[in-house]
Amino acid sequence: MKKNNQFASPFSTWSGHRLFQVVAGTLIGAMVVTQASAMLPTPEQAVDGSATVQATANQASNSxxxxxxxxxxxxxxxxxxxxxEVLVPVNESTRLQSGNVLEYQGYFTNTNADRVRKMTVTMSIPEQVELMKTVSPEFPYGSVDGNSFSRMPLRTRVNNQLQDVDLKYYKAVRWDLEGVGLNDTVAVKYRARVK
Known part of the structure; x- marks a missing residue:
């Protein structure tokens, strides 16, 4: 009988020397999907970027x-x-140790011509850290593979008993943010402990 590893990650080892990498998302009708990947161990204080999104009109061939x-x-x-409690920005001189707690914050500004009814924001969790319960806004979606998302806390069946999935197996967190006006900024955050 073949066993499935339900916690296997399709992500390869992180490469590069940037703390974060913003990945393009998709705007379909009035929905924006944006992804951000956090990386360690070479931190930078902040990375500003522009995530390009595509807009497609209903029954229109151009975008x-x-x-x-x-x-x-x-x-x-x-x-x-x-x-x-104080938050000290991580920079090139910050020395992280096992057990340190980091707070990742993402700020996403709607620069589209119109209000966005629903913005979906996904932030990955680096391999070098494990998610803690501090996540904001509350009631996000979580993923153990970075592809399939369910409302947190994630649950699985072990020995025919339903149990919460340990936070150390989470690979990404996703939020659905409603009604983001023109030039409005939404913020999401999570905390993670360095392994």
Missing amino acids: SAQAVNSKITASLVSTDANGQ
Whole structure:
């Protein structure tokens, strides 16, 4: 009997020296799909980019390119002298250690000519970190393979019992954001612990 590895990842080992890479998405009618991939270990404070999206009109054969401006940041979560939590931007001099907590934040600005009724934003989770429960906005979708998404928490059947999938197996998080006006910016974030 052949066993399926339900947690196998189709992603290859991350390459390059950038902390983030913004991948093109698709705008179909009034929906924008944007993806952002986070990478380690060579961090940069922030990467500004423009994710190009395609718009297709119903029953029209031509399409026009439109854009969603994006900014992705990573910060080290620490505490100050008063015991208050602070976010310290990750840069080239930041030394990460196992157990450090990072907060990834994605900012996506609608620069299309019209309001977007629904913007779908997907952020990948680097192999070097594991997702923590702190995810905002709440009630996102999660994926253990980067392709199939279900409402979090993900559940699986083990020995005929339904159980939550451990957060260390998550590969990506997705949000459906409603009603993004012209030049409005939406923000998403998640926290992850360095392995």
